[in-house]
Amino acid sequence: MMFETMRVEKPDAVAKPKPYDGLLARAARPEGRYRPVTTLVTDEQEDWTALVFRVRDHQDRAAFAALFRHFAPRVKGFLMKSGASEQLAEECAQDVMATLWQKAGQFDPTRASVATWVFTIARNRRIDALRKARRPEPEDLTWGPEAEPDQAEVFEVQQESERLGTALAQLPQKQRELIERAYYGDLTHSEIAAETGLPLGTIKSRIRLALDKLRQHLDVKAQQE
């Protein structure tokens, strides 16, 4: 074999950092900078959000390299399962990572984990590369995400995303495969089952709160102008 075969990693039951108390977190935060939620940095627990912010704020190449090592092979695997040849998947994974570098300022950790954000970039690249179609996106809510998001909110979105990953891994195999095939672009909308068996309610509520906050900021700004 020229390349490694796919391997499916089961999320390990790693010790998760405790959520900060909102007020304490705010008081402890250094001026103008987001601080990593965890200091224990292993491959499984890397604080991807902090790395994306280092790319955004300092064009930090070491942070980018760490993101690349983790996400590029995953994007490549995702695209190959979506029907791309190995060469195309490799090229597109490079494109996706270059986009991550360029658009780091648009990542909003109160609405998505880094993995989710990377997925949306990879999905759009796939639609463009394999279907030669455009991907209509909803309109932007603001001039960009807050430079200093609330740590507790970031942590909760992160934690909910991980929970979703665990729940996906625990689904009966047939059900999980059906969901995966949908995300590999392998199903039409009428073949998709509306009932996923995944706990989507909590993460939806978190994202909804973040959207409400963004709207409030926009209203305040509109009144000031």
Next chain:
Amino acid sequence: MTIRHHLSDQLLMAYSAGDLPEGFALVIATHLSLCDECRARAGAFDAVGGAVVEDGFCSMSDGSLEACLSRIDGLSQITPRPRQAKGIIPAPLVDYIGGGLADVKWRPLGFGAKQAILRMSDRGASVRLLSIPGGSAMPEHSHRGTELTLVLQGAFRDETDRFGPGDIEVADDNLEHTPVAEEGQTCICLAATEAPLRFNRLIPRLAQPFFRI
């Protein structure tokens, strides 16, 4: 804007997974621009995509990181101007119209009704803007497969309910409906219909514009 009619989980998941024809994706992106509830639900489905990406793995070839590092050397970070609505036309639709309501190239359908077909890069679904004077019925049409209708201005009623600004009606081919625009303001809708591909092949190209409604 009080939105009462939302998207189904099935369509939101298909949108998030990137499984929809461009025309359906456009109507959904336009609805999400108006409806934070559905936008949050779409975000939850994106998170499922994140979990799927985390789960697969295929090693990159040797030197790929170095190649990417030298590539980003020449790349500056970009902060695109946020895409904003033009009046009642949300941003994703502005991209396809090439402007706001005043820039739509309407074609008359008779009895004061007008339509404008929007060009998509795939043929999975055809999309049109409809303008129906208050009190008039929508032009007779049948659809095979799913049809999405999003109200941008005014309102319409059919056998199922009333649909106002931001509301989206998801109709399958079982639904025989005769939408009628509410008295008063002209009703402006964005509608996408699964393209009847077999149909197109049998009909001469010239006749197509008449059948696309």
